[in-house]
Amino acid sequence: MIAGARQGKLSGLRRLTALAMARDLRAFIVPGADIARAHGLDIEAAGMQVVASPRHASVLLVVGVIPPALREAAAVIYAQMMRPRALFVLGPDELDQLPEADIREDLSQQDLIRGVRRLRSAFAEGAFRPDVADFDAPVLHVRIQYTCPMHPEVVQDEPGSCPKCGMNLVAREAPATAGHTHADQPELIVDADTHATPAQDHAAQHGMNHDAPAEYTCPMHPEVVQNEPGSCPECGMNLELRETKGTKSHEDAGISPDSDHSSMDHNHMDHGDMAFMSMVGVTKDLPRSSDGLPMDWIDVPFGPFFPGLPGGLLLTLTLDGDTVAGSSVQTPGGNEELLQHSALDAGSFIERLAKVEPLAPVSYRLLACRATENAAGVEVPAATACARVGALERERIASHLGWLALFGQQTGFDWLQRCAASLQLKVQNAGIRQVLALKPDIAFLIKRLHRTPLLKSRTAGVGRLAPNAALRGPVARAAGIGNDARSTDPSYAALGFTPVCREGCDALARLQVRVEEITHGLALIVAAGAIELPAPINIGEASGAGEAAVETPRGVARLRLTLEKGRVTAAQLETPSTLHLALIDPLIKQLALGDALLAIGSLDLAPWEVRQ
Amino acid sequence: MSAQTFFIGFFGLAAVWFGVVVFRTHSMVRSALALLFSQTALGALFLSMQAEFLGVLQIMMMATEMSIMAIFMVMFMMDPGGLGEMDMTHQKRLSLAAGFVAFAAAVAAAVFVDWGPVAGVAPDAAQQTHDLGIELLGRSMLIFETAGVTILTAMIAATAVAMPAVKRIGNK
């Protein structure tokens, strides 16, 4: 039995299709394939196919903890899926916006496989049901309002007639208003077309400032201005609504300031002396993009569960044709509370910090260990420090392989995606022997990558970032900045470490740096000779202030903390992705869509570690 | 009524109907594609009149042209999506007058021109193509073909020259 069954009796032909559906499970992963891999899950091996659009999915696979900010988005994704659809939750999370999970399992590959088996029988038996209730969540509702075509100031939530003129009110999708703090969420969702897609929905955009004084004008004859809609006396075109200048009323509601570009562009044009239907005249005041073609601008949401971006990243691009004219980024920021706590004993603090970032748990665990040790003034034995290097480098290799998988997915390079993903799964929890056994496979991957046609021309020159202080990690090293927290680390110095450096400043250089760091990481693991997860050292009742820096796979993370009698009372974390996030907007301006996504991908952002 | 007459009538009416749709819709993409299908119906009309080469050519050429027209309309006009209830007609009186004059002229041409004797059987397709070429170009065939290839080469060369040199920053 599944809650999202399709209406109908399970009989005859439907039974056959139900059996087929049970065999053919297509999963849309929330928050993303990268998170699933970080948790050690191989979705395809478990028997499900991963799809890119919720419309093609029959299973919504929720992996791990979903912060409250993303739950509404997940509910919208669920609503967009074809029935019969099932909700498959891995992990202990409560999902308030979604219906009760059809299958719930723990976060591990065995549990995933068992869940898939249960899912199959649930589909075979319960794909069709005569009595099904529609899925309903508050987030799916907020956007329908009724308004009077003559009196745009009349807006209400129920249909009816206008109190001023008695006309029937017409339905329209309501824009984000200050009253609904989350009403702009649906626009940030992948595939938001059950909601107002900014693309072609001018009606909604024109109604944006609905209580501003409105006037109607002819797009062709600006001298025609009247207070009521109608048609132009000169050319017969329908008049368009425009707001009187200086009444930007609702832009504080969290929507991007770019969101009504199109209406703005139209209204501020001056067609005074142009010839009828002259393209030059019509377009002369539109903003120009790099390709010189003026076009209607649209806002397109990418994320938070977009297949080509790190899971959880909420990106809204203002597109001018296929070119990016502007962007805004948001991250879930759902882990903030991990540091806003009352005093914690050091052990739980380390566990807590290790969960800050699902994509690099070892690095953050190590960071917390080092900071507490530093504060307590405890020295770590050299052998342990060396084994910790092994663990950190193993994570770096796994993380870079995961990045290669995302890169392969972004560029449609299927072989790379598959190969890198399977290697990542093998490496990330491997012991030293297994890592060494995987060396030839990794070497083969890298060799083949070097020989791939088109790869250079696809990445060279994309996402150029001049060397500056905000760059961290591989992004900085690809810009020729050799700063690497490992250089000052004595345990690394003992293993003969030198940072990888490139001068290219672009996506290609970042790719090369990461690939080279995989090779270097393997060499470091061999030199270290052991892999051991950083474990908290007993610090007793020590007090003091300490700090530590660890070169995570994405760059240096710093932690400052205060210990009081063995308990952490204050902590301050600085992460590389926080700085990189601010680089996105200038980075992708005027790039073509594919290049823009590639440039963002080349930064290897971890939305989860961002602190706001 | 033979099948041929039926299809001629059918595609003729379809062409006219799609032509009407061009002006009755509020969406520019619909308008452009309606024009395309009107032209496609004309191509099918040629086919049913056994003018194979002309028909296939018409069907092929129009698809690309109208699609490109559609994107330019969407790019440049202020009302994409047709959600603004845009009216596709303008200068109504002038267009009405022009339409009637053109229609009358076409009918007059059809009725009053001496079309010569009716052919018993349509020549085969290869012969038709040959005849069409001779009819259109006559002795100047070679000149026109040379000019055609020259113009094409010039167009390609112009495109090549117009493209800015792609800057590739070398990586070592």
Place this chain on the structure above:
Amino acid sequence: MTTVLVLLLLLAAGTYLVAVLEAWTASGRFRLAGPVVAGIALLGREFIVPRKPDRIFFEVAPVLLLLSALLAAAVVPLTPDLIITDLATGALFINAALVYVLVALLMAGWGPNGAYAMIGGWRFLGQLIAYAMLIVMPITAVVMRAESLLTTRIVASQAGLWNIVYQPLGFMLFFVAAMALAFLPPFDLPTAKAELAGGVEAEYSGVRLAIFRLGRLALIVTLAAAAVVFYLGGWQGPWLPPWAWSAIKILAVCATMLLAGRAMPRVRDADLLHWCWILGIPLALLNIFLVGLLVLVLP
């Protein structure tokens, strides 16, 4: 009538095998029953109409895609007699039918009123500007050698020497352009999964998605068949019967097309236009010129 039925059945069989091949190249799993299971499952699933769609476009597009592939297949001979209609303008007709792939994709992109689909649809229009000439001009050279637009004559003209040897340049250009026409990787710009979440396919579900994918697979088979007729000597070959040669060659071309794109990243649309116009079209002109010389010189 029987010819039509036989050819439709063969096309269906070819489509099925290509579906198996595509799943294999995409996921690394070879499952013979995969496509039929997926197809039946899609029949049972819901068909969602997005909000505010252009309903006519949305419904017509998958059918038009399938139709244009089928129409193009109608003039492709599998054996000297196994052809639905041997049009006197056959080689041109293939072109005319396949241009409607563009129209179908534009409609599929515009219909659902969604940004991803719309960008995907318009991207394909840009792609057409790149590949269109590289379909037409190599065919011109093929037709020059055969001195006929009849597809059966084109096959017959290769009795001594296949066109892949006679005009290898033309074959390469046609092959690449055919991949771009069928939006196969690395030219899958309109359906890019990680750039547009499926692009023109993104909004389709249920039966319409099944039709769309079927149309796309039929398109691949048709293009491979066209490549076989134009360049690989059609049904000709020793020992085996003609139909077997056609089938083997078509499947081999399909497999090559599917495999070629998996080992490289997607081409950038600007680069595709750049290469097609700077390199492709001059090469195609050169090909026409060379074939013209050969036709004059060789008996």
